[in-house]
Amino acid sequence: xxxxPVIIRDLRTGDIECAMNLVLAEGWNQTxxxxxxxxxxxxxxxxxxxxxxKLVGTACTINYSNNITWIxxxxxxxxxxxxxxxxxxxxxxxxxxxxxxxxxxxATPSGQPLYEKFGFSDEYQVLNLVNTSYExxxxxxxxxxxxxxTKKDIPAIIQFDKCTFGADRTNLIQSLLSEYPERSWxxxxxxxxxxxxxxxxxxxYHRIGPVSTQSLIEAKxxxxxxxxxxxxxxxxxxxxxxxxxxxxxxxxxxxxxxxYFTRMFKNKDQLAxxxxxxxxxxxxxxx
Numbered sequence: 537x538x539x540x541p542v543i544i545r546d547l548r549t550g551d552i553e554c555a556m557n558l559v560l561a562e563g564w565n566q567t568x569x570x571x572x573x574x575x576x577x578x579x580x581x582x583x584x585x586x587x588x589x590k591l592v593g594t595a596c597t598i599n600y601s602n603n604i605t606w607i608x609x610x611x612x613x614x615x616x617x618x619x620x621x622x623x624x625x626x627x628x629x630x631x632x633x634x635x636x637x638x639x640x641x642x643a644t645p646s647g648q649p650l651y652e653k654f655g656f657s658d659e660y661q662v663l664n665l666v667n668t669s670y671e672x673x674x675x676x677x678x679x680x681x682x683x684x685x686t687k688k689d690i691p692a693i694i695q696f697d698k699c700t701f702g703a704d705r706t707n708l709i710q711s712l713l714s715e716y717p718e719r720s721w722x723x724x725x726x727x728x729x730x731x732x733x734x735x736x737x738x739x740x741y742h743r744i745g746p747v748s749t750q751s752l753i754e755a756k757x758x759x760x761x762x763x764x765x766x767x768x769x770x771x772x773x774x775x776x777x778x779x780x781x782x783x784x785x786x787x788x789x790x791x792x793x794x795x796y797f798t799r800m801f802k803n804k805d806q807l808a809x810x811x812x813x814x815x816x817x818x819x820x821x822x823x
Contacts, residue, residue: 540587540588541587542585542586542587542592542621542624543585543586543587544583544584544585544586544624544625544628545583545584545586546582546583546584547571547574547575547582547583547584547594547596548575549572549575551584551591552568552571552572552575553568554584554591555571555584555591555594555609556568556571556739558591558593558594558611558612558613559611559739560739561613561614562611562614563740564611564740565738565739565740565741565743565772565819566609566738566739566821567736567737567738567739569715569736570821573707573708573711574596574598574608574609577598577599577707579599579602580596580597580598580599581596581597581599581629581632581633582594582595582596582597582609583595583596583625583628583629583632585612585621585624585625587616592612592613592615592616592621593610593611593612593613593616593621593622593625594609594610594611594625595607595608595609595610595611595622595625595626595628595629596608596609596629597629597632597633598708598822598823599636600701600703600704600705600708600823601703601704601705601706602636603638603702603703603704603806604638604639604640604701604702604703604806604823605633605636605638605639605640606639606640606641606822606823607626607629607639607640607641608641608820608821608822609821610622610625610626610647612625622647622650623650626650626651626654630654636803637803637804638801638802638803638804638805638806639656639801639802639803640659640799640800640801640802640823641656641799641800641820642662642774642797642798642799642800642817642820642823643656643797643798643799643800644795644797644820645795645796645798648798648800651800651802654802655802655803656800656801656802657800657801657802657805658798658799658800659798659799659800659801659805659807660776660777660778660798660799661776661777661796661797661798661799662774662775662776662777662796662797662798662799662817662820663774663775663776663777663783663793663796664772664773664774664793664794664795664796664797665772665773665774665775665783665786665787665791665792665793665794666741666770666771666772666791666792666794667770667771667789667790667791667792668770669768669769669770670763670767670768670771670789670790671767671768673760673763673764673789676756676760678753678756678757678760680723680754680757681761682721682722682723682731682733682757682758682761683721683722683723683724684717684718684720684721684722685713685717685720685721685722685732689722689729689732690709690710690713692729693709693713693722693729693732694706694709694710696729696731696732696748697709697732697746697748698808699808699809699810699813700746700748700808700810700811700813700814701746701748701808701814701823702806702807702808702811705822708818708822709734712734712735712736712818713734715736716734716735716736716737718765719734719735719736719744719762719765720732720733720734720735721733721734721758721761721762723749723754723757723758730749730750730751730754731747731748731749731750731751731754731755731757731758732746732747732748732749732758733745733746733747733748733758733759733761733762733816734746734747734818735762738772740770740772741770741771741772742766742769742770742771742772743771743772743773743819744759744762744763744766744771744772744773744816745773745774745816745817745818745819746814746816746817746818747759747762747773747814747815747816748810748813748814748815749813749815750810750812750813752779752781752782752815755779755782755815755816756782756785759773759786759815759816763789771791772794773786773791773816774797774816774817774819774820775815775816775817776799776811776814776815776817778811778812779812779815782815797820
């Protein structure tokens, strides 16, 4: 049992260093830039747990245009676990979003039992794949060459992402494009966008994702092109289980399963009309 009172308060910019200490201790991949993205949108709810003025836990929600609320970054200092702090944090943020119809998250195996107690149900699994340092890419006969995303492409990218994810993620997409324009790729046929890939730098791995397209071959082209620019560097991606051929292709290039997440929902489920076009997600922190 907790001997000292737990104080729950809003996460502030000045807390990012302490929050990053939790991330690094757990071996997660988030960066200070990711924390800033959580904080800067006033519709998001970000909380910390303090004991004797020490930050010992975090929890965040992301409001995706009042359609889907995403729960993220429920993380507790290892020394303070099994004392109910994650439960207190989860209760706090669920209270903040009590009137939200659709709530989702990607649960680790250790976190899944907690979410089940709060009424979350399974949707599907997401495989976490890593390649710590690839040396050779297979020769391909891809005829399509992706192009860098330009400013005029952004509205169509946001709409495309909405069809595959299920909600408008304008703030996330714009932030990724602004922070990492050199990792933003698009495939067009004429003036029609048929696929895109974004990426960002983590504290351990370079992330490729989201990758969205309704074509397996274009998913391979986008991912391959993103990977070419990361030669010899550690790369991570999270792939929904409903794209097994894509997973098989990645493993053939040396990616290995590190762990898995379970996509879960509360209150009401809503699958995107183009969900099978989500070949790689934005990571468990963003969905």
